[in-house]
Amino acid sequence: MVDFVTCDLLDANENSGIQVMSPSLDGKFFRSFGGRAAFGGQAVTVKCFEDNSRVKELLATDGAGKVLVVDGGASMRCALMGDMIAESAVKNGWAGVIIYGCVRDVDAIAALDLGVQALAAIPQKSTRKGAGETGVTLKFGGVSIADGAYVYADNNGILVSPQPLL
Template sequence: MSVPTTDLCDDFADELRVMNPMFRDFGGRVRFHGPVTTVKLFEDNSAVREALSEPGEGRVLVVDGGGSMRCALLGDNLAALGQKNGWAGVVVYGCVRDSAELATIDLGVKALNVHPLKSVKKGIGERDVTVTFAGITIQAGDWLYADEDGIVVARNSLVQA
């Protein structure tokens, strides 16, 4: 099931929060949606690995990386792990790496940009906390819808499975 974000905006404008248009597509899946799980961290992707190691069950991992442009928070290995474990997608407020490989993995990946340097691994980060970036606030349990035209978030599911 894939409903364009433009149609969702037309039909549910009062129920949506629309992210500022700053994200680029990197994954092999451009259109994705699902319930949100959040992580908040800064230049340490340990919490990303921890989350993507769990069964995704069609969820979308929203990573508040503070918008850092100094290292990548997701690469091909973590994306492949997320795809294997059933995640629908990952939205990174920060950078990714291995962009050519990411494009071959059946996982939605949106991020600000690319960076070749991997992050540190100190085990620092918060899980399922409220995050604010790109002009909106997102909570664990919200529903995120992403496609070529952008990213929108709602409190509840807006489409039938």
């Protein structure tokens, strides 16, 4: 993974259709939970609400050069990823995960070579009922994230681009 700063990527690619995710979503802010501070790659999208079945399935597949982007509806009632699923992501080469919702097992996730941005942490796990849609265009934070777009995240924020920036 090449090191980068989202500010520099944005400056170097003016007028290229890059979207910048809003830093505040209904008073909630994305926070970095993973051991990798900056991460990026091609987006794989999933929309699920309080059910992490699809998150677990996708992160168990080859993720080389990819970032899983999860629209969890900003639920603060349960986590959509914990340490075991995050470990699976590392084993399968995923660059990172962006979750519009919560994670758990944050100390274990912080020790992994995986970028993770989410709104908050909560100890409650989600249910698994097999619900969720994959490969859909997500809309949150003032941006649209199509499956196959490129996302880049660091402590400055999250960018969405129609083409690779690195």
